[in-house]
Amino acid sequence: MSTTPSHRQRIVSGMRPTGLLHLGHYHGVLKNWVEMQHQHECFFFVADWHALTTHYETPDGISQHVEDMAIDWLAAGIDPRCATVFTQSHVPQHAELHLLLSMITPLGWLERVPTYKDQQEKLKERDLATYGFLGYPLLQSADILIYKADHVPVGADQVAHIEITREVARRFNHLYGREPGFEEKAEQAANKMGKKHAKTYRDLRRQYQEQGSTDAIVMGRALLESQQSLSVGDRERLLGYLEGSGKTILPEPQAALTKASKMPGLDGQKMSKSYNNTLSLRESPESVEKKIRTMPTDTNRVRRTDPGDPARCPVWQFHEVYSDDTTKQWVQEGCRSAGIGCIECKQPVIAAVQAELAPIQQRAAEFEADRGRVREILREGAETARQVAKATMVDVMEAMRFTHHL
Ligand code: TRP
Ligand code: SF4
Numbered sequence: 001m002s003t004t005p006s007h008r009q010r011i012v013s014g015m016r017p018t019g020l021l022h023l024g025h026y027h028g029v030l031k032n033w034v035e036m037q038h039q040h041e042c043f044f045f046v047a048d049w050h051a052l053t054t055h056y057e058t059p060d061g062i063s064q065h066v067e068d069m070a071i072d073w074l075a076a077g078i079d080p081r082c083a084t085v086f087t088q089s090h091v092p093q094h095a096e097l098h099l100l101l102s103m104i105t106p107l108g109w110l111e112r113v114p115t116y117k118d119q120q121e122k123l124k125e126r127d128l129a130t131y132g133f134l135g136y137p138l139l140q141s142a143d144i145l146i147y148k149a150d151h152v153p154v155g156a157d158q159v160a161h162i163e164i165t166r167e168v169a170r171r172f173n174h175l176y177g178r179e180p181g182f183e184e185k186a187e188q189a190a191n192k193m194g195k196k197h198a199k200t201y202r203d204l205r206r207q208y209q210e211q212g213s214t215d216a217i218v219m220g221r222a223l224l225e226s227q228q229s230l231s232v233g234d235r236e237r238l239l240g241y242l243e244g245s246g247k248t249i250l251p252e253p254q255a256a257l258t259k260a261s262k263m264p265g266l267d268g269q270k271m272s273k274s275y276n277n278t279l280s281l282r283e284s285p286e287s288v289e290k291k292i293r294t295m296p297t298d299t300n301r302v303r304r305t306d307p308g309d310p311a312r313c314p315v316w317q318f319h320e321v322y323s324d325d326t327t328k329q330w331v332q333e334g335c336r337s338a339g340i341g342c343i344e345c346k347q348p349v350i351a352a353v354q355a356e357l358a359p360i361q362q363r364a365a366e367f368e369a370d371r372g373r374v375r376e377i378l379r380e381g382a383e384t385a386r387q388v389a390k391a392t393m394v395d396v397m398e399a400m401r402f403t404h405h406l
Contacts, residue, residue, distance in 0.1 A: 011040045011256070012149035014047035014088065014140075017065035018055075021072040022278035023353070024271030026360075027321070028261030032153060034077040042083040043147050043385060046070060046378075049088050049095070050140070053133045054119070054126060070374055072281050075364035086381030088143065093389035098135070098142035100396060101168055104175060105138055109167065113137050113160050141165035144253050145172075146389045151256040162255040169250040176399035177246025186241035189234035193227050205242050217243065249399045250392075262321055266295050268314030282364060285354045292318075292350045297342045298335070307338040315346055322352035 013033065021030070036042055046066045052059060066087055078085060088094055110116065111134070120128045140161045144152055145168070152162055179185065190198045201223060207216035220242045224235055233247075240246045264270065265277030272278070279288060297315055298308035310316035310331055319331050327348050334340030367374050397405050 009040045009150040010147060011036055011042045011151050011153060012045075012144050012147045012253075013043075013153050014045045014050070014143055015069065016047045016051045017062060017069045018051060019065060019273060020068060020280045020282055021076075022271055022273070022280045023356075024261050024263050024265070024278065025072075026076055026281060027263035028155065029153070029258060030073065030076040030078070032258055033073075033083070034079075036153065037079060037083040040151075043149075043388075044073065044078060044083050044085050045091075045143070045381075045385070046087045047140075047143070050136065053130070053136050053139075054123060054128065056130070056132070057126070067371060067374055067378075070378055071364055071367045074367055074374070074377070075281065075360045080377045080381060084381045084384045085377060086385050087378050090378065090382035091146075091385045091389050093146055093386065093393050094139070094142050096393060097146050097389075097396065098139045100400070101138055101142055101145075101172065102135065104171055105168055107134075109164055110134050110137060113164055115157065115160060137161045137164050138168065141168045145169055145250045146392050147385075148251050148392060149253045150251070152253050153256040153258050155258050156260070159255050159257070162253060166252040169252045170245070172250050172396075172399075173240070173246050173248050176396075177240055177249055179247060179399070182237070182246065183241070186237045189230070189238050190241075192230065192234065197223060197227065201238070201242070208242065209244055247399075249395050262317075264314055264317040266291055266314065268296070268317060279353060281357065281360055283357065285357075288353050288357065289350050292346050292353065293343065295346065297345075301335075301338075301342060304341050305338050308335045308342075310335050315342070315349060318349045318353075322349055322356075 013029075015025075015029070033042070033044060046069050048062055048066050051062050051065070055062065070085065070087075073085065074080070115137070116134065119133075137160070141164060144162075144165050152158075152165075154162060190201050193201065201220065204216040204220040204223065207213040208220065221239065224230070224238055224242070227235070230238070236248045240248055261271070265272065265275055266279070267275065267277045269275055269277060279291060283291070292315075295315055298310070298313040300306060300312070301308040310319070313335070316331065316335075319328055323331070330340070331345055335345065394406060397403065
């Protein structure tokens with residue numbers, strides 16, 4: 001909103017280190033990240049503190065998983081020269097901002113986040129009636145706001161967390177965006193645009209605040225965008241004054257919804273560790289072959305001579321991801337006429353998955369053999385991230401007039 005089109009968008013996203021990644025992650029999330037790293041300024045982090053909110057009783061596995069996850073990312077094509085890759089807990093400012101945001105966040109907001117109750121239901125064997133778990137979405141808000149992210153690529157299940165992030169940012173800006181003398185400073189900033197523009201700005205502001213005219217706000221924003229000579233601070237002041245909010249210290253991020261992965265699990269349901277239907281990125285070629293060979297098929301094809309219907313078969317969904325038109329036609333005809341057997345039909349899928357995994361596994365093996373390098377990448381990423389995070393904390397503490405801390 002307050003960004004000009006030429007501004008390189010900042011992207012922030014994280015993943016909890018809960019074990020080896022699988023093809024569902026690869027097709028759903030990682031390929032998307034790899035693409036974005038070339039177009040945007042990207043911060044990708046391993047959310048180890050978030051893992052602790054649910055696995056606090058068994059934290060010993062987390063450290064191993066952090067590095068394994070980083071290796072999977074790097075193997076899948078995340079390039080530390082393009083994206084900043086790090087571990088959440090290496091940037092303590094996430095926790096510091098979380099603490100400050102906790103002061104202004106009404107309990108009801110957190111209790112109402114749907115994942116709070118859902119996850120407690122789903123993970124019944126764990127006691128999730130903890131302070132940390134309730135704060136899960138707020139820690140995520142801090143993860144995002146500490147980098148002033150424009151966009152957060154997430155799956156549909158995370159949209160509520162982005163929504164609360166926006167609410168918390170709005171509340172923060174409302175409470176602390178009114179620096180001493182905010183109105184006067186905004187009026188002075190308006191004058192800096194010159195008489196004519198200042199008048200237009202004041203008219204639009206009045207139209208918006210008195211009549212709620214959405215046209216006026218759109219035009220007002222456009223006017224501010226077009227004023228090249230305004231400083232960033234003045235522009236934000238004027239934007240806040242226009243909207244009646246205050247200066248924007250923490251910009252509201254947008255969710256960039258990740259398209260649901262077309263990649264199904266081996267049983268045709270969503271690929272997920274809890275369904276035990278995954279192909280991991282480290283799956284050996286032999287295991288890929290074995291798992292696909294034993295995949296269920298259309299249950300009507302009891303005998304080789306029974307015709308089948310690809311629409312009723314999870315193997316067909318794999319063909320949809322991996323096969324070209326000729327192969328797909330071969331499947332359609334061969335299945336319906338019982339011209340091909342299921343093992344035969346699975347062969348091209350096995351080959352395609354193996355071919356996709358081979359270069360990933362090659363790179364993973366190189367990083368496995370040089371874990372020092374992985375740690376170095378994470379250390380450097382954290383250093384870069386900390387610089388940005390520290391600058392945000394200065395803005396935050398100035399806005400809160402917590403200046404004895406600076
Ligand atoms: N909660 C996210 C998930 O379970 C992981 C996450 C933590 C995250 N912090 C984040 C995602 C910040 C995006 C931005 O998938
Ligand atoms: Fe499924 Fe292929 Fe067998 Fe048809 S031939 S049931 S699409 S595996």
